[in-house]
Amino acid sequence: MYDDDFLDHLQAGLIPLLPCWGLAEGAEVKLLTISENATFLASDPRGTRRVLRVHRPGYHRRDEILSELAWISALIADGVVETPRPVERGDQGGLIAELAHGAETREVVAFEFMSGREPTPAAGLVPWFERLGGITARLHLHARNWTQPKGFSRKIWDFESMLGSRPLWGDWRAAIGLEPAQEALLERTAARLRDRLDGYGKGERFGLVHADLRLANLLVEGDRLGVIDFDDCGFSWFMYDFAAAISFIEMDPVVPELMAAWIAGYRRVAPLSAQDEAMLPIFVMLRRMLLTAWLASHSETPTAQELGHSYTAGTAELAEAFLSREG
Structure with a gap:
């Protein structure tokens, strides 16, 4: 599923979505990780950064994704854990955007960027x-x-x-x-x-x-x-x-x-x-x-x-x- 051509398609498809999460013109997208989903880092010339998660089709339903984001938001509000905040769309509102690929539509969610490194x-x-x-x-x-x-x-x-x-x-x-x-x-x-x-x-x-x-x-x-x-x-x-x-x-x-x-x-x-x-x-x-x-x-x-x-x-x-x- 995640061959180079497909990843290039996802990366290009994310560019038109970037303004809805507050990224300025000239923003760039690069791949971070591939696991269940494909995760990208978007950065613009002003220094705004967002982590974009493109969901694998056929795994989580839309209501399941929204439920995950609801728990994250509650954990942040209650001061339970330090974790990146989901970013709401500034154009239509809501937390999920859609990326078309042929007959498939993939859900995309954005998070604030958190700096740091993986412990080893x-x-x-x-x-x-x-x-x-x-x-x-x-x-x-x-x-x-x-x-x-x-x-x-x-x-x-x-x-x-x-x-x-x-x-x-x-x-x-x-x-x-x-x-x-x-x-x-x-x-x-x-x-x-x-x-x-x-x-x-x-x-x-x-x-x-x-x-x-x-x-x-x-x-x-x-x-x-x-x-x-x-x-x-x-x-x-x-x-x-x-x-x-x-x-x-x-x-x-x-x-x-x-x-x-x-x-x-x-x-x-x-x-x-x-x-x-x-x-x-x-x-x-x-x-x-x-x-x-x-x-x-x-x-x-x-x-x-x-x-x-x-x-x-x-x-x-x-x-x-x-x-x-x-x-």
Whole structure:
């Protein structure tokens, strides 16, 4: 989907939309990232900058996008987290513009620009994960107490929508380079995950979460830890947010330290029971298998092309250790 010609088309198509978000003539657009969506940075000669997210068709409905933006706006208004503010259109009002591509129409949303850099393992993640634990706890407290506006709708991230009968990111069995022995191993792992999640239950443990607090969606500058990209926010287990935070670094030896720091930061803000803590490795394995499915169903993305077979092999390695611990 996201070949160079198509990205050039999206980039050119955004230019006529720029004035509606307050960008002056002569503004330029450049690609930032490709994941579920394509994200661009628009800059004009006056120094105004906007981050533009072009939504992938067939994923989020319009009401789901508006629901995400409603939660972001509420979080900003309530001082819960530092995150870029959605920018309303100055011409017609509203928060969504449309970009035509053949018979398809893609929704486009704009955000204020937030400076900063992605934290990296080389720079030392443990202090940031303690901060992230506190931020996550504040997000969860807000989600538990916030009155959702009428028509609020976001996807549900439970076992069935991740690894089960209605997978939103594709079937993990289509994983890149998956071998028969690995598939059998992951089948046993999925069955064990289902059992553990059924035993854990939902109820008060399940609610609105960011669901993608990975390093790429964090921006640090000085002592500020900003959070971006609520595109995957939805209803899931609250503890799933930790697993999302270690996406793609699940096998790094620092992960136990990151988990301890995250728990400590969380408990400074909100309760976290021993049972919740014990479930964190379960969610790490769940997330790892979900990402393995995502890479297969998004094989055109740079992330999938970079990781490919090696990530699938690592998933099998983690699954073997997981089953060994589970007994």
